[in-house]
Amino acid sequence: MTEKLTPSDPARIGGHRLLARLGAGGMGVVYLGRAESGELAAVKVILPEYADQAEFRARFRREVAAARRVDSPWAVPVTGADPDAAAPWLATAFVPGPSLAEAVAACGPLPSRAVRVLGRMLARALTAVHDVGLVHRDVKPGNVLLAVDGPRLIDFGIARATEETALTSAGMIVGTPGFLAPEQARAQPASPASDVFSLGCLLSYAATGRLPFGTGAVDALLYRTVHDEPDLDGVPDDTRTLLQRCLAKDPAARPTARQVDEALVDDTRHGTVDWLPDTVVRLIADRSSAMLALPDIEATALGGRAGGHPTEVPTDASPPTSRRRFLLLGGGAALFAAGGGAALRAARRDDDTVPTASSGARRWVLGVQADLTGPQKAIGQAQERGVRLAVEQFNSSKGKPFTLALKTVDDRGDASRAAQVARALAADRDLLAVIGSTGDETTGASLGSYDAHLVPQITVSSAQSEYGTAEPGRFLQAVPGYTSLPGTAAYSLHTQGARRVSVLIDRDGGIPAWQLGRTMFQYLGAFRIAGEPRVVPRLAETLAPVVAEMVAHRMDGFVYTGTPAGGAAVARALAQTGFDGLRVIGYPAAGPEFLTAAGSAADGWQVFAPYIDPSAAPVRVFATAYRKRYGAAPPYWAAEAYDVARMVITRLTEAGGRPTGSRLYDLLRNGAYKGLVRTYAFDKDYRWWLKSSDAFRYEVKDGRYSYAGKVGL
Structure with missing residues (x-):
């Protein structure tokens, strides 16, 4: 606190x-x-x-x-x-969440599945520590902070490079008794294996609420660590054998952090936030709310109104270029999303060494990876058609410097298949770049393959703040993220007169629901709007009582982030209370299913989305060409994919010859392309994130989404 x-x-x-x-x-x-x-x-x-x-x-x-x-x-x-x-x-x-020590003390031991998730993520953190030649030397519950999307390892204050000489005096024990390895207890040098031993102690504590070598005087505790076997009673059978290996007295007998990660098999779905028990989730929410009750900050000019007069808003509202890092319970990473292709970069693509003079003998291939037949097929098909239209228009132009071939793969919205088709597509030595995938899970699963082959990958619709455990080297998000749009939405609510807004986060909506809801709550405070966050209880059979309780707080606005079905239930429950204030539903939940299930209760709800209405004036030329090509009006997301494809084609043309993957990525990342929908420029500091946080506002009228225009700071 x-x-x-x-x-x-x-x-x-x-x-x-x-x-x-x-x-x-x-x-x-x-x-x-x-x-x-x-x-x-x-x-x-x-x-x-x-x-x-x-x-x-x-x-x-x-x-x-x-x-x-x-x-x-x-x-x-x-x-x-x-x-x-x-x-x-x-x-x-x-990271406003509690430490693991606080969570166990307040809520008791974690369930088996939560321990496995905790173990995998911390093993991955330690792998990153060890891969750069460091040893943490103080892995303990107090140095692990909990967020709904995963744990965070903190405090490298006594970490040191394995090849360096320690600055501590000879014979000094560095670390925390009860979580020290036997060699540390003997005041011997620590190694990566020492961190693994400490991780074993930590996971045993998380599973049982007890230290594996007991408590008491420090000398006695250190003696038991060196000579006694750990007490693992109460540790679930599915992790006990692994923890016994981690707690081996001989450092050489312990697994590496990477092997711990691989050994902790779990049943977690990609993108889920549902890994902690309700009591810990409530503790995280309560701690976050308390820590965000910050002192008032003086106002400063952030932007301008339509008439050119500066708008005074608090400095709490971060500028668009850094909004995605504002605060997200530690960053909001997707659980178990595949990635980490950095280690495979030795398998470089041939085109990184092909001189420009030989480019005439090579095909110029642009790839599309999308969900064409799975749960997000409407979005995937719209994007594939948008890209195809851009390629066909380019190929039909006179004086074009090359002819571009389009190669499409269908990942069906499945992570395993996404990884498979990405490997196959990335293996095409003529592939210059790939646009996709459609969803967060499939995008995360495909990152490693494209990164390993140095192929730039640009997603049109995946908006997570991070993927997996390694930062991809050739990836760009051409869409405002889940932690970016809420700032714009909160500003719009401010201009609409909101003063007190409740935010209901439904964990069934996964990472998008949590990131959108959590950052919406944060930005409400930035605009002097009192926010009241709630998380839907896991065992709630109906949302009506939760909604009624929130309405009783006399708010004038309501935000829901979750699923279409949950949004419809909330809309009906709100309608029954007679609430007629501002209502916002997170855009991933604002599909046609929401309109159908909510019926007349959907009217009046607003959506702040990253996609433009296909009939809007800025994309009218595109809409005409799309209708001529496909015989129907373009759906949502088609114009954005068309924009991104034209951006890639423009950079290829500017390269002055066939570019390497690295050269093309630099051209994409460092330039600014003015598309029909928005200007595509990427953040200099945060790698793949789009600078723009502009949103397009919709309001449900007579059972349909009515376009209300562009909103930005």
Whole structure:
């Protein structure tokens, strides 16, 4: 929990306005701060008595370097640091959830499946630590923060490179008794195997609520760690054997972190957020709400009204370029989405070495991967047709420098098939780029294959903030993300006069529902709108009582993120209460099913979507060409795919010859392409994210979605 700042605390550190204290230790203070971009951060500041010590400053400098080298969605990233400042500081992304230690103490041991999910994600975080030659050396429940979309490993304060000499004195035990490996208990050097031992202790604690080597005096605890067998009574059978291996006395007998990841088989669906018990989810929600009750911030100009007059909004509303990092319970990564092709990049594509002069002998192939026959086939087919139209128009143009072939694969909306067809398509040595996939799960599953072959991949509709455990090297999102659109939607609600808005997050909607709902709540506060978040109870048989309870709080707005069926149930329940305030449904739930199931109760609901109405003026020329080609009006998402295809074709034409995958990716990422729907420019700092956060507002009238125009900050 946070504490108020004391009179002796600074107001700012390294460009961060300090808002509260998160904690204090023997060597420094950790503050909750807000960067100039609007992002929240945990800012660790070293006390003066230590900053003046050359040895300690060297250790802190090493801490900063170590933390910067770790790249994993399950390890909290460094957002800024200055180890040479008068008061050295380190800022990391802020995760408002409780630690694993707090969760177990408050809610009891985690169920078997949650322990497996926890183990896999932390094993992946440690793999990232070990892959850059580091050892964490203090893996414990207090250094694991829980978010609904997965855990986050924090505090690399005593991590060190395995080849470096430790700055601690000889014979000093570094780490936390009860989670130390036997070699650490003997004050011997730690290794990656030591972290695996600590992970085994941590998972045993998560499963049973007890330390595997007991409690008591430190000396006795260290003795039992070195000489006794762990107490694993109560550990589920499906993980006990693995934990016994992790807790082997001999470091050589333990599995690696990567092997722990591979051994923890689970039944989790890709993209699910449903891995924690209700009691822990409530704890996370309560902790997040409490920590986001921040002091008022002075207003500043962010943008302009249509008439050119500046609009005064709080600095809490981050600018569009960094909105996706605002705050998402630690970043909102998709559980178990495939990816991590970085290790395969040695298998480079031939076209990375083909000179321009030989390009005439090669085909120019643009790929499309989409769900053409599965649950999202309407979107996938619309996108495939949009891309095909752009390619046909280019090929029919006079003076074209090359002829472009289109190669399409259907992943059917299935992750396993998505990985399979991606491998096959990526193996085509003539493939220049691929547009797709349609959904989040299939996009995550295909990333590794395209990345391994250095093929740029651009998704039109997948909007997650992160995928899997490795950052893809040739990936771009040509769509505002789930953590970007809510800022624009909250601003629109502000302009419509909202003052108190309830947000209902339905976990059946998966990662999109959580990311949209959570960041909507955050941005409501940024616009001085009182927000009240709720998560649908897992065992709720009907949503009517939840809705009635929320309406009793006298709000003037209601936001639902989840599924079409859940949205319809909420719409009917709200209608029965007579509520006639502002109503918003997250766009993944706003399909035709919502209209059908909600009936007249759907009227008045608003949708803030990343796709334009195909009949809108900016895309009218495209709509005419689409109708001529396919004999029907274009559906949603077709214009966006057409735009992206034309962007790729434009960059290919500008390359001055057949480009390598790296060259084409650089042209796509570093340029700005003005399409019919929006300008496609990508964030310089956050790799694959689109800068634009513009949304298109719809309102249900007479049982159909009526286009209300573009909304932006």
